Amino acid sequence: MSGPNTDYDPVEVTPLKAEEVEAARDAAIGAISAAADLEQLKQVRIEHAGDRSPLALANREIGALPPQARKEAGQRIGQARGAVNQALAARLAVLEVEHEDRMLVEETVDVTRPVDRTPRGSRHPLTLQSELIADLFVAMGWEIAEGPVVEAEWLNFDALNLGPDHPARTMQDTFWVEPAEHHVVLRTQTSPVQARTMLTRTPPIYVVCPGRVFRTDEYDATHSPMFHQVEGLVVDRGISMAHLKGTLDHFAGQLFGEGIDTRFRPSYFPFTEPSAEVDVRCFVCRGVDADQCRTCRGEGWIEWGGCGVVNPRVLVACGVDPEEFSGFAFGMGIDRSFMFRHQLGDLRPLFEGDVRFSAAFGTEI
Numbered sequence: 001m002s003g004p005n006t007d008y009d010p011v012e013v014t015p016l017k018a019e020e021v022e023a024a025r026d027a028a029i030g031a032i033s034a035a036a037d038l039e040q041l042k043q044v045r046i047e048h049a050g051d052r053s054p055l056a057l058a059n060r061e062i063g064a065l066p067p068q069a070r071k072e073a074g075q076r077i078g079q080a081r082g083a084v085n086q087a088l089a090a091r092l093a094v095l096e097v098e099h100e101d102r103m104l105v106e107e108t109v110d111v112t113r114p115v116d117r118t119p120r121g122s123r124h125p126l127t128l129q130s131e132l133i134a135d136l137f138v139a140m141g142w143e144i145a146e147g148p149v150v151e152a153e154w155l156n157f158d159a160l161n162l163g164p165d166h167p168a169r170t171m172q173d174t175f176w177v178e179p180a181e182h183h184v185v186l187r188t189q190t191s192p193v194q195a196r197t198m199l200t201r202t203p204p205i206y207v208v209c210p211g212r213v214f215r216t217d218e219y220d221a222t223h224s225p226m227f228h229q230v231e232g233l234v235v236d237r238g239i240s241m242a243h244l245k246g247t248l249d250h251f252a253g254q255l256f257g258e259g260i261d262t263r264f265r266p267s268y269f270p271f272t273e274p275s276a277e278v279d280v281r282c283f284v285c286r287g288v289d290a291d292q293c294r295t296c297r298g299e300g301w302i303e304w305g306g307c308g309v310v311n312p313r314v315l316v317a318c319g320v321d322p323e324e325f326s327g328f329a330f331g332m333g334i335d336r337s338f339m340f341r342h343q344l345g346d347l348r349p350l351f352e353g354d355v356r357f358s359a360a361f362g363t364e365i
């Protein structure tokens with residue numbers, strides 16, 4: 001006769017024996033309290049409460065027991081696992097607090113430590129000024145043109161209609177590169193980039209060229225043998241003085257402030273016809289009560305540069321048909337623009353490399 005197996009023989013299901021369960025529970029609790037930090041506790045959790053821990057494995061054996069034995073075994077395992085989970089939670093809370101406390105100490109910033117005394121460099125104010133100007137034109141779709149500072153005499157003078165007897169060619173103004181018969185100069189203006197551009201590109205041309213120029217000037221508060229100019233050149237169909245004026249008004253407004261415009265005074269440059277000196281409206285007094293203004297010295301206007309309609313003779317020298325195309329050009333001193341933009345009375349700090357000057361002005365974006 002056979003009937004249900006009422007005898008629960010724990011020997012057959014060893015992991016469920018009371019001593020085994022207790023041993024597993026005690027081992028787990030011992031390991032939990034020995035875990036010194038959160039990382040160790042994580043390992044202990046895997047070993048003693050994970051899917052492959054002794055208690056989890058024992059739990060799976062319950063199903064193998066006769067029904068009447070399952071309840072007791074289930075309770076035993078359940079209690080043991082409950083105790084382990086409680087111990088884990090309690091230890092976790094303790095270790096978390098310890099961890100927080102340790103982080104607060106380890107990550108403390110000592111505000112009394114001495115500062116880093118190695119000064120950080122900054123970009124040169126004139127580099128920034130040049131880039132700012134270039135950006136204004138790039139924003140209008142113009143391109144940046146470049147040329148060498150050691151330039152052919154022909155490009156610096158002849159191509160620009162500065163004849164051989166022009167006063168600017170005398171030894172007083174120009175640095176000649178020896179030997180003289182090579183006809184090489186340090187460029188006295190950025191205007192040769194006009195000639196280079198027309199010789200290498202076909203119109204329409206819209207370019208600006210910021211760069212260094214050289215003249216045999218004495219070094220003083222307002223002169224330097226090396227300084228910076230920005231040249232602008234447009235060659236296209238139907239270009240007139242009106243386009244020039246509109247462009248320079250926009251340029252002035254962007255550089256010196258909204259509403260700052262320009263005025264033209266008749267002048268002469270060999271490479272433009274007609275030519276004009278361009279003044280920018282004083283951005284300090286804006287022409288109102290100018291008598292009191294130290295920036296423009298009562299003028300209401302500040303001299304800014306030269307400009308004009310490109311002389312057809314220059315177009316011809318550079319291979320552009322003046323019957324089809326016309327253009328305008330302008331040239332401004334970048335150092336001068338910087339000086340009055342920042343109301344600087346002396347340009348020498350711009351060239352003397354004192355980092356305190358660059359640090360003050362060279363961080364402008």
Ligand code: DAH
Binds near residue numbers: 308332
């Ligand atoms: N190159 C001239 C100078 O150095 C400035 C200048 C005047 C440039 C008129 C121009 C211009 O392009 O059209 O004094």
